[in-house]
Amino acid sequence: MRGLLGLVGSLLLAIPLAVAAPPNVYKTKQRIDAPRGWVKHSTPPPDQPISLRIALPQQNFHALEKHLFEVSDPDHNRYGQHLSKEEVEALVAPHKDSLDAVDEWLSGFGFEEKDLIRSPAKDWITITVPVSTAEKLLDTTYHVWKHTSGDMLVRTTSYSLPSNLHTHIELVQPTTMFGRVKPEKSTIFGLDEVTDVLHTASEALPLALGSGIIVDPSCNSTITVSCLLQLYNAVGYVPSNDPRNSIGITGYLEQFANIQDLQTFYAEQRPDALNSTFTFHSVAGGINSQNLSEAGAEANLDVQFAFGISHPIPATFYSTAGRPSQFTPDTRTPTNTNEPYTDWLDFILKQENPPLTISTSYGDDEQTVPEDFAKRICAGLAQLGARGVSVIFSSGDYGVGDGNSDPATQECFTNDGRNITRFIPTFPASCPFVTSVGGTVNIQEVAVSRFFSGGGFSDYFKRPVYQEQAVCKYLKSLPKGTYKGLFNAEGRGFPDVAAQSDRYRIWYRGRPVHIGGTSASSPAFAGLVALLNDARFKAKKSSLGFLNPLLYSRGVSGFNDITVGNNHGCGTTGFNASQGWDPVTGLGTPNFGKLKGIVT
Structure with a gap:
């Protein structure tokens, strides 16, 4: 299995990536202080693969929430009338403008549709890239951080996006996520x-x-x-x-x-x-x-x-x-x-x-x-x-x-x-x-x-x-x-x-x-x-x-x-x-x- 993943990683690293600058000025999307217990340890290898998850706004989540409370309220006439998978996906799907804007941004870095993994509702996009490419995409610098427990992860304490994308992308992770599920x-x-x-x-x-x-x-x-x-x-x-x-x-x-x-x-x-x-x-x-x-x-x-x-x-x-x-x-x-x-x-x-x-x-x-x-x-x-x-x-x-x-x-x-x-x-x-x-x-x-x-x-x-x-x-x-x-x-x-x-x-x-x-x-x-x-x-x-x-x-x-x-x-x-x-x-x-x- 490790060999297979290594081969997949090698293929992904071989994707030709353009170095053209994004069309819009970058602005900080998120900045945090490093949580207690975490210290910078080292610099990750530039070719270290990392899987970035990009969240697009769920344009009608407010409508989904309304449906959820109606079908869950025993005093409502819709109680128990749950939604189908397709109905839910339609409510959380991003607006076409968001899809187009994010696709254009990624294509500017050489990504094609085959490089993207989309969720069924298309509200998440996952791409696997070298750390060096992630740093260019997000105008940031990643470090290896070490916890007092000995755990290590690759993170940054801030990242940026082109200003025109701030309304089309809610978040990108892993960037500032320092959680330790237990x-x-x-x-x-x-x-x-x-x-x-x-x-x-x-x-x-x-x-x-x-x-x-x-x-x-x-x-x-x-x-x-x-x-x-x-x-x-x-x-x-x-x-x-x-x-x-x-x-x-x-x-x-x-x-x-x-x-x-x-x-x-x-x-x-x-x-x-x-x-x-x-x-x-x-x-x-x-x-x-x-x-x-x-x-x-x-x-x-x-x-x-x-x-x-x-x-x-x-x-x-x-x-x-x-x-x-x-x-x-x-x-x-x-x-x-x-x-x-x-x-x-x-x-x-x-x-x-x-x-x-x-x-x-x-x-x-x-x-x-x-x-x-x-x-x-x-x-x-x-x-x-x-x-x-x-x-x-x-x-x-x-x-x-x-x-x-x-x-x-x-x-x-x-x-x-x-x-x-x-x-x-x-x-x-x-x-x-x-x-x-x-x-x-x-x-x-x-x-x-x-x-x-x-x-x-x-x-x-x-x-x-x-x-x-x-x-x-x-x-x-x-x-x-x-x-x-x-x-x-x-x-x-x-x-x-x-x-x-x-x-x-x-x-x-x-x-x-x-x-x-x-x-x-x-x-x-x-x-x-x-x-x-x-x-x-x-x-x-x-x-x-x-x-x-x-x-x-x-x-x-x-x-x-x-x-x-x-x-x-x-x-x-x-x-x-x-x-x-x-x-x-x-x-x-x-x-x-x-x-x-x-x-x-």
Whole structure:
């Protein structure tokens, strides 16, 4: 594979490129300060290939957003009337003037149509060029930057475009993107403490939670599929394998979902699913190694619980190759140095029938993702929602920023050159077009405390209408001046909901372990959403699609309010869980039985 990529890279480098100057004067498009932790390391080889993604304005995105909220509002007469792939693409397609202007600019550098990769809606153009050519295109200078972790990437802190193109190009990346996508988070606890034998029942009296919900007390120490079905009132619901329904899990950073471990998990916790599996899709060359020693804790957690809860609903696992920080000086193959989300979005938006429920347990500090780029990623996720897909993200495990309540050692500083203390939201959890899932623990449930449920307020996205009432009520309950200047009180609040996120028993590399994080709560919640879609199909209704307008209106009564706990971080105790929505556990944890009644 490396040889093939090298050959492709060589061919691309052989493209004759004109050196004629662009017809318009260049003006700065974006300039940033290098984020904390990154320093200039060296100069990249001039022939180092880099894949540039050029975003053209989506001229009718405002119309798409209007459609999205209408088809997602349970009180609207269009509820559930999702758009087709072609209808969505027509709404985000750029204006012909933008296409013509950008094509003319690229042709001035010798590019032909065969050199361009266009998205189905033509709102993205990708070209692979040597760094030296990228520098001419963007009137900039790239450097190799090194992070304190040892990661390296090729970036610049500013770039320019001809003045006539500023209205025709929203952004070009990778340029100023210094993000470091990470799981949210796969922390394995007590590897040596987990017994090979699963005790599925306790001699203690069952825990009665009201409304007929009975939970075995063993669930206080180990979370299983059975525990989640008990706790969230889904015991006895029998889903079908209706081919119209589907659930998907995304995998990044070489996290492989092992089928042998999945079968052992099924044998132990979901015997009726034994010998069933998932469909695998490779994205941008991603693989799913079945070498047991390469099984990923994150990937195993995601597929075992999402698919264990939702069986026999058709299931898919996506493995996306690459990571943002992957530059190596001795490599001459094209480097994917964007957020991997873009590659996955490219792939999934091309599909005629993407999974109707998709869970992602990865995220990044919002401030490390340039605002214009974050908004384009979020707009791509909105396209999925308009097509009837429920997009679910974990909210993170670092509370309001770094999970640290000690002011002397907190690490929450802005990236705008001021280096002032500020809460750090998580992206894409902060995108208003996704459902963000926080974490709880114990029976009765409280906000998780071994790590801290990510939550707070976006600095990029304003508060959406659907959560205006709930969030304003919470903000009014805060004592005046609380955390003044540390968060954006006008921003999109997250998480939206929560679920158990600690002591999950999974099988990992042939042995049982406990694992925790909101990367557990997200696939668990997704599994329940897939069950709700099953119930809707049985009732001859459409998929749920974008969930939030439903959740914050009719759906509120379908959640167990969590009122105990907080999410430490940035030298503070963070926000408190409280009555109603809060930026720790959102609206609370799901009651499947009640939600089923609401959506059918």
